[in-house]
Amino acid sequence: MEGRGWLIVAVFICLFGFSSCRELKVTVKHKHNQHHHLATYNHTLARILVQYASAVYLSDLTELFTWTCSRCDGLTKDFEMVELIVDVKRCLQGFVGVATDLNAIVIAFRGTQERSIQNWVEDLYWKQLDIDYPGVDGAMVHHGFYTAYHNTSVRPGVLRAVRKVKNLYGDIKIMVTGHSMGGAMAALCGLDLRLSLGEQNVQVMTFGQPRIGNAVFASYFNQIVPDTIRVTNGHDIVPHLPPYYYYFPQKTYHHFPREVWLYNIGLGSLIYTVEKVCDGSGEDPTCSRSVRGNSISDHLKYYGVEMGCDTPSGCRIVMDPRVVAYARKDLDGNLILSRDLSNSILKLNTDRGDQGSSA
Numbered sequence: 199m200e201g202r203g204w205l206i207v208a209v210f211i212c213l214f215g216f217s218s219c220r221e222l223k224v225t226v227k228h229k230h231n232q233h234h235h236l237a238t239y240n241h242t243l244a245r246i247l248v249q250y251a252s253a254v255y256l257s258d259l260t261e262l263f264t265w266t267c268s269r270c271d272g273l274t275k276d277f278e279m280v281e282l283i284v285d286v287k288r289c290l291q292g293f294v295g296v297a298t299d300l301n302a303i304v305i306a307f308r309g310t311q312e313r314s315i316q317n318w319v320e321d322l323y324w325k326q327l328d329i330d331y332p333g334v335d336g337a338m339v340h341h342g343f344y345t346a347y348h349n350t351s352v353r354p355g356v357l358r359a360v361r362k363v364k365n366l367y368g369d370i371k372i373m374v375t376g377h378s379m380g381g382a383m384a385a386l387c388g389l390d391l392r393l394s395l396g397e398q399n400v401q402v403m404t405f406g407q408p409r410i411g412n413a414v415f416a417s418y419f420n421q422i423v424p425d426t427i428r429v430t431n432g433h434d435i436v437p438h439l440p441p442y443y444y445y446f447p448q449k450t451y452h453h454f455p456r457e458v459w460l461y462n463i464g465l466g467s468l469i470y471t472v473e474k475v476c477d478g479s480g481e482d483p484t485c486s487r488s489v490r491g492n493s494i495s496d497h498l499k500y501y502g503v504e505m506g507c508d509t510p511s512g513c514r515i516v517m518d519p520r521v522v523a524y525a526r527k528d529l530d531g532n533l534i535l536s537r538d539l540s541n542s543i544l545k546l547n548t549d550r551g552d553q554g555s556s557a
């Protein structure tokens with residue numbers, strides 16, 4: 199591993215060599231270790247939001263849209279779906295709705311699962327900081343994460359739904375969540391809601407999220423969306439990627455705060471989960487960085503909730519004829535299922551039988 203680590207460093211140095219024209223733009227305008235407000239961790243809220251981040255993975259759009267899926271029960275029972283966005287080509291999915299018990303708009307994203315999770319994780323080692331985050335001197339992010347939110351049908355769908363809900367409910371808070379790459383999209387969405395819609399009350403909570411950008415980006419993010427919690431679990435490999443190198447902290451990827459690291463202590467049958475609330479650096483060396491990130495299974499379960507797709511081919515789409523009426527397709531074949539909130543709540547009868555059809 200040590201040898202491999204150095205190889206990765208060497209390759210990184212090469213990659214930075216190639217992009218040196220961008221690198222020169224890094225300025226010292228932002229004081230990277232200057233922390234703004236830090237979010238307070240709320241365990242109860244985390245246990246609720248993780249269920250939304252889990253549900254958004256499901257491929258049966260009927261059950262998801264009508265909120266009758268196997269993962270749509272329990273702590274999220276009071277959810278009213280407003281818009282379900284499926285970017286078919288890129289295998290992305292997100293939804294916007296109202297959680298009446300939280301008195302909040304909840305937005306959740308799932309990441310891409312086009313390939314196996316192993317392949318996706320291996321690719322994460324090599325993600326470059328290859329585009330500038332617009333409007334912020336020296337802030338760089340990974341192009342793939344940026345475009346997944348900003349350059350797909352996801353963003354317009356989310357913004358439209360948020361406006362629609364706010365027209366009806368007025369000024370309620372917004373909670374954005376997601377797991378893995380969906381966490382990266384959730385973070386970019388939270389930032390966008392602050393910047394593009396001027397939303398004041400935006401909370402972000404992500405689970406097993408990879409790094410998104412450099413230190414300048416992390417610092418900017420913390421300033422604009424201070425109410426952010428980034429939950430990491432045990433040895434989950436994904437929060438360790440793309441790599442962070444403390445010997446050139448301004449040049450590589452850098453997490454934003456505030457991490458909450460879940461880890462187990464104890465032996466045998468006496469095992470407790472500790473929830474460690476980490477410091478304001480984003481890269482607290484006493485949190486997940488204190489262990490080796492080598493586990494995919496720790497990535498796939500948070501707070502005991504299954505994360506990830508319910509089917510081996512995560513991009514499969516199943517839709518029942520009864521919700522087709524709510525769906526429209528854009529020119530690229532992406533799907534939007536949308537509900538008019540002023541109509542009474544649809545509660546479809548969901549003995550699906552075998553009516554599910556693959557799109």
Ligand SMILES: *[C@@H]1O[C@H](CO)[C@@H](O)[C@H](O)[C@H]1NC(C)=O
Nearest residue numbers: 240241242243244246299300
């Ligand atoms: C934590 O979140 C729950 C659910 O939103 C809320 O009911 C509770 O008041 C919150 N606790 C604190 C201390 O804010």
Ligand SMILES: *[C@@H]1O[C@H](CO)[C@@H](O)[C@H](O)[C@H]1NC(C)=O
Nearest residue numbers: 329341342344345348349350
């Ligand atoms: C966004 O997508 C369009 C069309 O697919 C493409 O031409 C454009 O370069 C993309 N922008 C970014 C920033 O990737």
